Each structure stands twice: as structure tokens, then as C-alpha cells.
Amino acid sequence: MNEKASFLAGPSESAAAARLGKILAIFGVSLTPMTVRDFLSSAGDEKTRLFCTATTFLELLAALEKNPEPAELMHSAFVFANDDPFSFQQLARTLTNDGSASLVPVSAKAEWSVTGGWPEICRSLSGVLVTAAGDATETGLVFDEAKSHAAKIITSGKATGFAKLAYRSAPVFLSTGALIDVAAPLAGRVFDIRKHFLSAAPVVLYVKWAFAATAWQPPETCACLVIDDPLLRPRYGFLNFEELSQLMARVNFSSNIAFIPWNWKRNSPKTVRLFREHPERFSLSIHGCDHTGGSFGSRHRGELAWKSRKALERMARLQARTGLPYDPVMVFPQGVFSEAAMAALKHCRFTGTVNSEVISADPAPRTITIADFWDVAVMNYSDFPIFTRRYPWVGLENFAFDILLGKPCIVCVHHNDCHDHCRHVAEFMERLTRLNAPLRWTNLTEVVRRGFRQRERSPGVVEVEMYGSEARVENRSTEDKIFRFTKRESAPQEILEIRAAAGPVKWTAADQRVTFEIELQAGERQSVTVAFREIDLEGFTGGKFAYKLKVAARRYLCEFRDNYVMGKSFSK
DSSP states (O other), X not given: OOOEXXXXXXXXXXXXXXXXXXXXXXXXXXXXXXXXXXHHHOOSSOOEEEEEEHHHHHHHHHHHHHOOGGGGGEEEEEEEOSSOHHHHHHHHHHHHTOTTOEEEEEOTTOEEEEOSSOHHHHGGGTTOEEEOOOSSOEEEEEOOGGGSOOEEEEEETTXXXXXXXXXXXXXXXXXXXXXXXXXXXXSSSSOOGGGSHHHHHHHHHHHHHHTTTTSOBOSSEEXXXXXXXXXXXXXXXXXXXXXXXXXXXXXXXXXXXXXXGGGTTOOOHHHHHHHHHOTTTEEEEEOOSSOOTTTTOOOOHHHHHHHHHHHHHHHHHHHHHHOOOOOOEEOOGGGOOOXXXXXXXXXXXXXXXXXXXXXOOSSSOOOOXXXXXXXXXXXXXXXXXXXXXXXXXXXHHHHHHHHHHTOOEEEEEOGGGGTTTTHHHHHHHHHHHTSSSOEEEOOHHHHHHTOOEEEEEETXXXXXXXXXXXXXXXXXXXXXXXXXXXXXOSOGGGEEEEEETTEEOOOEEETTEEEEEEEEOTTOEEEEEEEEOOOOXXXXXXXXHHHHHHHHHHHHHHHHIIIIIHHHHHHO
């Protein structure tokens, strides 16, 4: 199947075409620039998804009034103002049949409402309220609904920022916002949709709707609540595990404890039993090694490899002692990491990382763009994934937009967020589960395994882009299919092997990617794993006695703070 995308570009609109092309590339959609004359002279029965400014669309409408036949080739159109409010207003008046339709200023801090009446278009954003946090005044369209059959998709009071109208039988989407520049570096530590709402949400909503069959899609949206630091004891700080278990059963979500490996033999049998009895709700990931300040911000490869192996060794001891499995996924202490740490984890058989930070602690960190952040995982560091997580206070809208992009839904809290018997956490999780998006609540291993994207552009062949070191694919059809994988890898010589259920898989490398394929019968499921050669410890043999004493002191003092000092401060 081919869902064609064309940008009708005027002579001065090359910058807009470039910006739009980069947005579409994130979703695997190729954009073909053409003039209005090119479109009018095109032939065939393949309908085109058009992107254009209001100025160019007015030019197209004028031509179609003389010769309406080419209009049959228009599947739909996405039209944006592009700093020409006069043309946009003129177009809006034409399409709404309202001669008084006008653009009005809207506060940069306005509250925008996404309609719940068009779930097939709005998806996870359906019914979501977004309090904008931009710096510049926006514009909205005001028109008489009674004179048109328009669907107001995004509104703020009487002003509409995104609307669905029609020209003849083709849907036409009008967006009053500018197009976001996804090639720009992140302005902060993360991407915040509240600062870019009208420039980002409308175009993504349209792309996901118009290219539903050929754009990249996640196989499902995996979700998990991650709680940092606690030991497995009935109560840690404000976190009561029995209360959490009851809450998860009532609201229907799962929790992963980012567990400090140093604590592997300091846990309560009662809480361990609770975890064993509810494996579908509780899971463990790896939170550093000793959890010292900035421990994975080092640039010493041997030291980082030792810490990575030591963390896995301790978690293996925990599993042998308690019977509890663990996810070979790193959650960095304080979010601090270096590029060398990412390489060490990759070569020590971790499958991925989950983190709230995407900017490394290196002296000259890599630039992370908006496009990098919009990907399923950030892959800028040694081609090893950072699956991003967020705190509830960044707003439901950021989680909803991540889900729209195809990212996993990972929530992060600490024990002190449970100071009210988890009431605030419960309220947020309930709001999250009510989004117009099916969430599969699971552990971080499954978040990584199912954290890929796929599409089927030709019969019998499913394209898969893999991010973690492991992926689990499933053929849900009634016919056998080929699953063709690509994975970013700039150093393919470091790959030890790629394996599937049947054994080693042949692979090739080109253009900083590795490719391979497997065949799945109808209904079959398989896991594939990419294993890398180990990194030399470079003579590092672990911390000295003074370091070990410091670690022990830190761990006990942190527990005293969490269990007693913070409790008293909250009770005042």
C-alpha cells in the first residue's frame, strides 16, 4: 500500500517544505514537493495527502474552480498559516461559508481543549486539556459553526486552533499554528508539549490519521510506573507495598521498583512473597550499582564495565536468594549518565535504559534534537536506547502526546510521592488509564522488548525498527509473514551474534544499520537478541575499603532520611 504525501510549495516556501519533511520522516513518510501545476497535471487513481500553506491552497482552489477533475486525486489536505494570516483567514471564510470568520489572538498561556468527539483523529489526546506554556501569543479561528459542517478539534474558548472542514468530498484540516522545527535542539532537558502545542499536535494528529496504514506504528503501547530506590520491605518511607498492591488491582496498572543492587540481601521475606504472588503487577529493574552520586557519569570504561557487571551479579544473587526475576534494564541514579556508561551497559548484556534525563554528563554532550526525543527511544549514545520516563506533575498531556508519537508510557515517582497513602498517584494513574489509548501494563523488560515500531507496506513483509538489544515480535495474522528488522548500529564489528528462537541469524551491515529477517508462521511469536562483545575492565577491580565504607554509610543514611527525617517533615 502506498499513501502518497505531497507538499504543494510556492516559490518562497522551501523552508516550510524542509521543516515538514523532517516531521514526516520521523513517522517513515516521504514527502514529495510539487507545484500546483504539477498536481493539476498529475494522472492516475492514487489519491494524495496534500500539505500546503493557505496561500498555495487558495491558488489550488482557484484552479479547481475552472477544472474540478483533479480534485478527485485529493485524499485530504493539511493547511497551515505560515505567517500569512490574511490568506489563512480568506481560506477559512471560503471553507466555512462564513464571510466574517476571523483570526484572533490567543494568550500564550491559554488552555486548549482537544475534542473527545473525533477519537479516530485525536487518539490518545482525545478529551485532554492542555495549559499552554509558550512564549509567544498564538492565533485562533473564530467562525459560525451553523454555516458549515466543520469539526472543531482543538479549541480555546471561542477560538479554534485546529479544525476539520471539507472541499468537495475531501477533508481539509486547518491549523492556525506554525510548524515545529524538529531539527532544533531541546530547549530544556526534555520535550514539553505545553510549550509547542499548536505547532506540534495538529500536524502529528493529521499524519497519524492520514498515514495510518504506512507510517511507523508501535505493536502496542506498553506502560509501567517506576518507583526509585525502595528496599523490599513492608514500608519504605511513605511507600507501603500492601497499599500499592491494592491500588494496582483497583486502578489496573503495574509497578517496577528501580532496585539498588547493593541492597540485594537486605529485604523482607514478607514483601518478597508479595512480589512473588503478584508477578503481573510487581517487577524489579536495576538502579545503578552502589547508587553513589553520579556513579554512571564517569568516563572510565573499565570502571563502568565493572559496575555494570557487578550490578548484574548482585541482581542474580537476589534472584537466587528470593526467586524474584529482574529486568536487565538500567535506571540511572539521579538520572546521571555518560556516553561511556551507555556503551558499557550495551556490552554487558543490558537490554536498554529507562531515564528521565536524555542529556549526558559528558563535558561536551551530544546535541539532542526534538526529533531525537520524539523517537521511540533516544538512540544518540552508542546506539543504545534511552526509553524516556516522566513525572506526573509534567501533566497528563505530555504522556498523551508521547503515546501519540508511539513511545512507551513510563511514569516515575519516589516514595515521598506516596505521603498521602498514594492518593495523588492513584488519581493520576486513573486519569492515565482513561486516555483513549489501550495501555498494556507490564514490566520494563517487556517495555524494551515491545519498544519497537513496525509497518507492512508490502504483502507478507513486516518492517521492524528495533531499539533495545532484545525484541519480541508476533505474527497476529492468519498467514505466514517475513519480519524484516533494521537496527541502528554504527559499530557492527562489535556484534557477537544475533539470535532468534531457531538459533543464530544471518545479518548484514550498511549505512550504520544492521538488517536481518526471520519468518513467523500465523500466530507465532519469537524473541530476537543482539549480543555484543564484552568490554575489557582495563585493570579495574572494584572500589577500595574506604569507598566500600562510604557506600555503606550512604545507603544507611539515605534510608534513615527516607524513613524518619522525611516522614517528620511531611507530618508537620
